[in-house]
Structure formats: C-alpha cells, structure tokens
Amino acid sequence: MPRLPQLAAAVAATAVAVGVLATAPASGDEPVVSQPRVVAHFDFAAGETPENIAVEPDGSADLTFAFARQVAHVTRHGDIRSRVTLPAVANPNTPVVHNAIVLGIARAHDGTLYVTYATGTAETGVWRIAPGGEPRQIAKLPADGLPNGLALDEHRGVLYAADSVRGTVWRVPVTGGRPTAWATATALAPVPSGTGFGANGIKVHGGAVWVSNTDRGTLLRIAVRRDGSAGPVETRATGLGGVDDFAFTSHHDDTVLATLNSANQVVVVCPDGTHSVVLTQQDGLSNPTSVAVRERTVHVPSASYFAAEPDPNLLLARLNRG
Template sequence: MTAHRTAALLAAVLLVAGAPATARAHPGPSRLADVRVLAHFDRAAGQAAESIAPQPGGGAVIGMIPARQVVRVAPDGAVQVLVTMPLPPGGGGTTPVVGAPVVTGVARSGSGDVYFLYSAGQGALTGIWRLGRSGEPRLVVPLPADTMPNALVIDRDRVLVTDSADGRIWQAPLRGGAASVWSADPALAPDGFFGANGLKIHDGAVWASNSDRGTIVRIPVTGGRAEVRATGLAGIDDFDFTGRGDEILAAINQASELVRVGADGSHDTLLDAADGMQGTTAVVVRGHRVYVTNGANLVGNDSNLLVAELRR
C-alpha cells in the first residue's frame, strides 16, 4: 500500500459517544461562537487526533492515530499520555485497509473507565480495551483480526462498534466478553475504501456515517433496515447531535470542514480551512460546549483539539 493511501485512510478513521436528544421543532439553525484551540498535539510523533470522550470539568480523552495512544487533555490544555499500545509481534503493519496499527474510538463509562479501540491486524490485539483507574489497559472484547474497529458508543450495559472495513456494527457486553454482529445492513458497506465510521445513539435509534457513500443512516435500536437520512457528505468522519431534534454537526475529513446537517438532510459549513480546520476527524456536543478534533493527515501539520460555544 502506498504512503498516500495509508495517510488517506488514517485521516478517515474516527468515534465518540453521543448523548440522546428528544426530537422536537426548533426555530433557526445552531451556530458556533468563541472557537479556540484548547490543545495542540505532536503530529510529527504520530499524534493525529482522532476521537473524543469529554470528561467532567471541561477536559477530554483523545484517541491518537498512528501514535497508538490515548491521551488526556486537561481543562487548561495540558496533554498527558495515558497509554501507548504495543506493536504486534514483529512490528508488522497488517491492519485491514490502513496497514499500520491504530488507536481509534474512545468512550468514557459512567464509572469513569476509559474504553478504546485498537486495530493491529495480528497478535490478538484487535478489539475493545478498557483503561481502568490502575492505568493498565486490558483487552475486554476481542474482535477478529480482519476488522477495522472505528467508533464505539456505550449504550447502557453494552458497547456498539463500527467496522469500517466490512461495513458492520458489532455489539458486546460492557463488562467484556464475546462480540456479535448487530447489523450488516448494505447501507453500512464501503464503496472501495471505508464504510461505516461515526456512531451515535439518538432518539431510539443507532445512527452511523458512511465515509465512502457520504451518508448518515438511522437504524432502530430494535433492529431493522437502515434509513438514509443525509447524503452529499463525501468523506464524512464523526458526527454528533446538537440537542435540537435531529440536527447534526458532522466532521468532514477530506474537505477539512465542520458542517451543520439539518433534520431534512440539508447542510451548510460552519468551520473550514480558514478557521484552522485540517483533516477534521471528530465532533462531540456536551451541553453548550462543542469539541472538535483535527488530525492533519491529508493537509497541514496542526493536529489539535478545538472547543467552541454552541448557540441554539
């Protein structure tokens, strides 16, 4: 695989956990204000910011590709490496599609444990890992070596994970154990590169983005066929709901943009390269605070975490 193709894939990876919202009508679209960089990361060392798990007090935990790290960003912007995952035996790059081993999605449980995804392709390392208060990572849900786990969401006593290589959503017990395929709907499948990517639980349904197809789809939590809710979002990575019904903020990796997607599927750009977007990978909304990561894989070299005020 060429270096260009590997970089393109790494830029497309992402995940984060979302908060449910009640669907109801609201006047006018949401906007962002007071956008600022909370933390800059060491892109030369592989710290391409990927996914976001906010923490109480205004900090966040971030997954880093291809540094294979999980880091904590304090409310004042200080960065602490929590874990660097080991390379598989021989240090080979066998991860599906990507080639290189990567840490992708992160999530934080109600008890404060950090869950994250590692894809290594060999060495029985691929799966869902838990970083407890002891600081030692533990593989709690193994996944097949030919999967590309990307985003994860904690849904009460289970975890849901997108598989970008095969276009599936896996489920597993939060406490750990065996994983099973929850959905393999054709709407999740890749179209030559990366399929199901971002993932959220919202309004009685599982929502997922498809990077290749530029779509956001909705699947009832009780199961069933996927419904396409938005199109024309080529290179979409992660997304989250604003709290105004089905309104969404979406990270568009390839275009380095953060866009607002209306409940009717229409979309407009809120932040772009002029605002410092460089390979935008993830977005999380918590109340009136918005977190946005830029991985700087395809353009630029400023991997960072932005914060902004959401004005509804």
C-alpha cells in the same frame, strides 16, 4: 480517517463539492457555532493524530492518538496531563492502514474508557481502561476488519463498534465477551473503488444507533428494537462527502454536527437532511476527525492527515443553539 496516500485522490474532489455551502444561521444573524479557537497543538511526527474524543464532566477531553497508540487526557487549556499506551503489536497488518492504530473512544459515567484498537492481529478489538488502570482487551474482533467509531449504551450494557472495512456494526457487552454482528448492510460498507472506509462514526441517540459512512457520504439511523436487535438501516442525510465522526447538538432532536475530513469542515446536519458549513480551515481545522458537544461547548480534534504542513490540534467553539 488515518492518513494514506491512496486516499488523497479519492477525496480531493470532496473539498470542492462541499466548499460552496454557506454558513448556516441560527436565530436571526447568530451563527450555529461561534468563537472558534485552537487550544492545543500536537506532534504529528510522534503519531499524535487525534482520531476520536470523549469529554469529561469538567470539560477536559480524552483523545485517541491513532498512530501513537495512545489515549491522552487533555485539559480545557490544552495541556496533556496523562497518557495510556496500547501494547505494541509485532507485524501489524491492519486493513487499509497497515499499522496498529487506536481509533474510537467511549466514556462510562464512572470514568471507565473503552477504545477500539485495530492491528490486523488477535489484538484487534475493544479494550477497557479503568480509571488509573492499564488497557485490557475485553472483546476480540476480526483481524481483517477495521473497528473504528465506538458508542456506549449504558442502559443496555452494550458497546457498538463501527467496522469500516467489513461494513458491520458489532455489539459487545460492556463486561466483555463474544461480539455479535449486530447490523450488516450495503449501506454500511465502503464503495469498492473508494477509500476503503465505510461505517465510521457511531452514536446512540433517541432509541437508535446512528452511523456515518465515509465513502458514501451518508448519515444512517438503525432503530434498536425492544429485544435489542437491529431494525432496518435508514438513510437520514446524503451528500456528506468525506464524513468522519459526528455528534448530536442536544438530546431533544436529531440535529447533528459532522466533520468532513477531506474538506476541512464541520457541518450542521438538520433533521430533514439538509446541511450547511459552520467551521472551516480558516477557523483552524486541519482534517477534522471527530466532534463532541458538552453543554454549549463544541470540541473538534483535527488529525491533519492530508495537510502539506501538518497541524494536528484541538479546537473549541461555542454552540449557540441545538
């Protein structure tokens, strides 16, 4: 969720509303998440606001730096080893944010990266970055939309992009081409008087596409039918004020770790929809934007969009169950 003055008032109450939640236990007194540590700090003034993350097999991470228009490769120790910059756009006019920003990211097994780029121009869409290559647009999305989170289903050979403004999940072939408005519903749309951010984070899990809605504070599930079409939109959790991105703790159930951007929190959301806080600002979070889980390591980038003293960073922690 990019930093915007008009968002601050809309989300300020969220921190109070969710701040009363207690940390959830795992087994006995063991916390769900432990040993949090910030391994990297980034340059807010340079636009190094990490928006989304894809984790490599060796535990390093590929981060989208929204306002720098970059994808950066960050080691497990926090060193930036390489950057790829999306092309500059003349007169960007992205809805809500009015800047050209790179947002979602997904990684294929061969190391190919896919990102969403929102510009308010014809460059808005899904871009592919082959290993060692330059970014290339493979699908155009509406210039008046805001493609945000991105998920890859390699089995079906498709990508899903969550459009925060249009309340749409777009489906795009990994080979590129014309996108399809795969799912549209009020549940995916922003609230008229809200921040302007509806559908935001997106994941493929358990035969379905899961989506968070920032304005509505919800986690949604959309079944993928046998023919590839979208089933009905089901609400699986509510009360997640300021929710941004999320990740499943395992392949075996529907337990989720979700970032509450405005509240500076990560919460665990159980399959029954209940949720509890597992990480806070005291652990180093500063407007966390996304979360990834690989084996027993939790990765949480913070963009620090609303902080009085910005500290964009990458936090790692241990997952004790899931």
